[in-house]
Amino acid sequence: MKPRLHVPAPPARPGQAPDFSYLQLSPAGELPRPEIGASWRDMGQLATGLVRVLDDSHHAVGAWHPHLDAHELQVGLRHMVLTRVFDDRMVRTQRQGKLSFYMKSTGEEAVAVAAGMALQPGDMLFPAYRQQGLQMVRGQPLVDLMCQLLSNSRDMCKGRQLPVMYHSAKARLFSISGNLATQFPQAVGWAMAAAIKGEDHIAATWTGEGSTAEADFHHALLFASVYGAPVILNVVNNQWAISTFQGTAGGEQNTFAARGPAYGLPGLRVDGNDYLAVYAATRWAADRARTGGGATLIELVTYRAAAHSTSDDPSRYRPRNDHELWPLGDPIERLKQHLIKLGAWSESKHEALVAELDAQVASAWKEALTYGTLNEGPRLDRDLMFDDVFKEMPEHLRRERDMLRRELGQ
């Protein structure tokens, strides 16, 4: 045989039947849960298997079962539903021309919400653009988020960032960057500082599987390993990076979690649509980091059910509605059924919750609109454009600000 360029391909393209047979699954409850202090050497199977707690009949099983009380699960469910309801409405408003851009997290809400719930308020979060669930968990006011999306007079980013690039110093949610993966090694640096200062807050960060190809991913794992930084490195493997399948990102030959052990870090491959599994894995990694055990790499296996963004049309590159056949189901539906199994939830309660949150989002939206929209205003004072480039405005920016005033006839 001669060398021939290998070209990874997704299992199905538009018009073909969805095919998820490539996905390696482990039965729920099968994988062991190592001691917090165990060596990464003794947990290789966690990087290639799949940590799952919820089984097909919605029972929680196995060593990773986090034994959360029903109330806590209801809170998590609420955050996930809120995330989805929020996403849905925002895409609708974008179609109406109110927003310039939006990105949904539909189908991957557990990845953010369960992780956020498993962390402490003092822990610093470095999300990518698709973890809006963290904003919900940390209680960011919906109106504030919407004003950012609208770039209006109350935009927390002062009109500077694209929609969804939120931040909150108070809530310890780092500013989201448009540049993929850059936050990964920054989170490691934050965690190194925590260790240097002897604080026990940890850092957690998220990136897409496509983005793991960037240098930042490598730097993050390396620095986290070398310095034993207290950080959780999450790879959200939602199978797609815009139009390219996870094989193009390196997921064809081995799992993303397997990169962890290569650098001397535990690597956990987790069912990202299983709220309990995500919670348990995050909690394990957080406890480990907080007690001096260093970093953990977590791959969250999930599916990008929606378009990449409002600028994208996935029917050009993958089968329509294939997400309905995704073997790991839907994270909201699964937690809901689990709570019902526990006798702590019901379809009607769920409907009521959706309706309540829908109304909440609708009323927040109404309020947000009173602060303006990008197209119709009011917007913030355009002079703000020249602030915050530096802490204090240098002469040349003052001059440019004045030029703009003249240009606008002020």
Place this chain on the structure above:
Amino acid sequence: MKPRLHVPAPPARPGQAPDFSYLQLSPAGELPRPEIGASWRDMGQLATGLVRVLDDSHHAVGAWHPHLDAHELQVGLRHMVLTRVFDDRMVRTQRQGKLSFYMKSTGEEAVAVAAGMALQPGDMLFPAYRQQGLQMVRGQPLVDLMCQLLSNSRDMCKGRQLPVMYHSAKARLFSISGNLATQFPQAVGWAMAAAIKGEDHIAATWTGEGSTAEADFHHALLFASVYGAPVILNVVNNQWAISTFQGTAGGEQNTFAARGPAYGLPGLRVDGNDYLAVYAATRWAADRARTGGGATLIELVTYRAAAHSTSDDPSRYRPRNDHELWPLGDPIERLKQHLIKLGAWSESKHEALVAELDAQVASAWKEALTYGTLNEGPRLDRDLMFDDVFKEMPEHLRRERDMLRRELGQ
């Protein structure tokens, strides 16, 4: 326990006794040699064990024994001795002020020479700065190499590069870059092109263990894996990167070879001071690549016996002469003893060889000096400075060339 920054440290600093107990060794002959077409999944132990052929009594043992004939081994020995003799004399001339700079490869000659011998002339080599053994294997005239070192009137680099940054398109030795690791993913691109064109030449590249921290290392492994590129990726783990120990580069927790399987590539950890092991591993990887099996990552465990460069003084950061205690010995001495064991060599033959090569280097040096030195000239025409920035000289460079002529009163 609280998180505390972990800081990797070498086992010994100046004034302390050398300590190589950290080094994981496997007995010679212990590790299996997988079939060329085997899956990377079935060779995990090769990434953490140590492929060795020569045992402590200088016999070749085990599955990796390449069964080379004595003549071929003598050729390899000759290249290694030539490399060392060359290095030694060049450092002496640097101390005499003839060269601005030099970098020895003492103690790691097998890494380049054995690999070079195992590859075919059509294979393209992308070395770092410490694989001068490849220049010897590919028969680069010593005078040419020296003229490069001297930046004189016959400098192949036309006076543009620091000493040791050789190249030869004819010999398929890629131009060496001062920027670490950049050649790693370039070699992958070269191999991808070979596969696209359906040629069966492969590429091989080398980098130091310290340099694996750069983004290029990650990109190389990723692209090599995704496209199944016919390339051999060599990491020369000589334990040091200037003053920092391999632990700072990520070698404390796991081996560098272990990164291979994480990306879905075979990873071989090889005794870099064992000529036969390096040869056999390279040959295995080359055969694999040439028959469509894709890339292999090889970590070559060796020791930088000399200073980093002529600008460096290692006694400031590591015990003096610790290389004499290096558990894997010296590659030349070991191959020599093996040949003696085979009855194909003797101490006196060796002495004669050293003397012969010494004379050869001396006479080449004499000739090279006739073409000038950096300080005393003759050098090349300074107008050449403006060539090759582009294929054809654009107007602005012509203008600058003329300005320089005026500046120099011409």
Place this chain on the structure above:
Amino acid sequence: MAQMNMIQALNSAMDISMGRDPSVVVLGQDVGFFGGVFRCTDGLQRKYGEQRVLDTPIAEGGIIAAAIGMGVNGLRPVAEVQFADYVYPAYDQIVSELARLRYRSAGEFYAPVTVRMPCGGGIRGGQTHSQSPEVLFAHVCGLKIAMPSNPYDAKGLLIAAIEDDDPVILFEPKRLYNGPFDGDPTKPAVPWNTHAKGEVPIEHYTVPFGRAEIVRAGSQVTVIAYGTMVHVAEAAAAAAGLDAEIIDVRSIVPLDVDTLCSSVCKTGRCVIAHEATRFAGFGAELAATVMEHCFWNLEAPIQRVAGWDTPYPHAFEWEYFPGQARVAMALKAVMEGR
């Protein structure tokens, strides 16, 4: 001849090049099956196969490094960076390697790589989808750099780039992909078929590097611009009722100093316009060069029109963008000799 927008013109350039020369390959994020987020590579994978049109991992540094290796091995890679704002992870491979290879190996090795990237604002992309980083490459010797302002030049320059043995960076003003744009976002968008340069030969042709184009001859003032700003400058000068000579720089490296400076020596007045931030932007080089060559002919200080020295803010895109009003102010100043 055919009507083409800039996307079609670029697509045609790659199509023709791939058809003529089997060593031409295309690679980048989403460029294969999907045909690129701006659809510039649409249909190429279907036509030339997966071995020649590669979807890559999201690693700009890896993409350029691989392209260099391919170039060394005899291919002519055309690499797409999805947005110019995302080229920085590849900066080292471009400036330390691609730009230097021929020089450091005394001409023995080179990599004929073309790097394409959409640049500029005007599409509500915010600070990470609007940048114009051309000067960050112009300062690096060894790279040829161009920015077309219309479909005709886009196709001709891209074919020339692919056929060039030097590395080339082609900046594509994405606001011009679908039509010319005079800087007024409130006007309805115009398609390229309303513009003479939307007329593009179907077949092979090149637009050479190193040649600026006099878009409009004039006597009162010279406006030097490139990319989107060519159209803005034309409109602003027309609105001001000036007999302006409008020059499209087109080729940033090599720079056509003669055309620019002959014009300014003739008119005695000069406005330079680009979208990138002003401080140490390419306008500085243009201003310094014009000043050096035309000092004794200048009737007024050269004016620079540019983006402000801030990131490109999403909500204040049109206050940031150097539109007709900003050009008009500069024209006024230069005509009044301030």
Place this chain on the structure above:
Amino acid sequence: MAQMNMIQALNSAMDISMGRDPSVVVLGQDVGFFGGVFRCTDGLQRKYGEQRVLDTPIAEGGIIAAAIGMGVNGLRPVAEVQFADYVYPAYDQIVSELARLRYRSAGEFYAPVTVRMPCGGGIRGGQTHSQSPEVLFAHVCGLKIAMPSNPYDAKGLLIAAIEDDDPVILFEPKRLYNGPFDGDPTKPAVPWNTHAKGEVPIEHYTVPFGRAEIVRAGSQVTVIAYGTMVHVAEAAAAAAGLDAEIIDVRSIVPLDVDTLCSSVCKTGRCVIAHEATRFAGFGAELAATVMEHCFWNLEAPIQRVAGWDTPYPHAFEWEYFPGQARVAMALKAVMEGR
């Protein structure tokens, strides 16, 4: 006061800063146990411990990213890049992240990172140990940038940088580490104790950003320079017997336009000198700015003196370096009004 060379001055700046503020940390390749390849961090790890002086992996991008995270978490990291030529792998983290963080988060997040790097030629370093890439950062808004020409300024600027809440890049002309250098490599090297600015306070002080220094007052011509070129310019002007006003820019961003332009408006003549390649170098910004402010006072075109637009060749270092002869030619041209 003490006699210090630039290395000792930089070392003292870090020492004092670490002693005063426990949040100051130092990181980089070989900076810890070894004290740096140029010895600028010598003794710091011994004094402040391994938790505050970190040897890092060889990954410039990782170093800056980690420093950003540390800065966000309340530390004041001082990162060394071993040579300015090797900063490019960190380019994305610097320009897309470090420079933009405060802006994009509307002031809620920032990282007070100082990045130090030796730059410039004159030590036989060849094309990858001699570069002066300051303009590649100057064009990126959000970074403060300085290049000292002497030990006094080096210490004062570095302390100011560490205490600044904005990100700062400090370029250290390595040819000046051990002594002033007038551009003549054939003369014996002079140590800093022969120079007034080798006299450095032992204690804490700062040299503010945004202020150029008039190194020598004069009336006939203004020479604007920074780094090594300040000394070359002084020597060249003296040799030409001109009453030149020599200005050390010192702070590249923010730029002290007033000091520069007041001088040129007074003398009517201007030469700009830097070591970096000429095309689109920082000299272009200086020339454009001076022309804009001093047009009506200029008696001759502004002259730029710079490195050639080629890589810095090992063997032709002194033909590449903009030495006294090149400055003299520019002085002559500007005095003759050519």
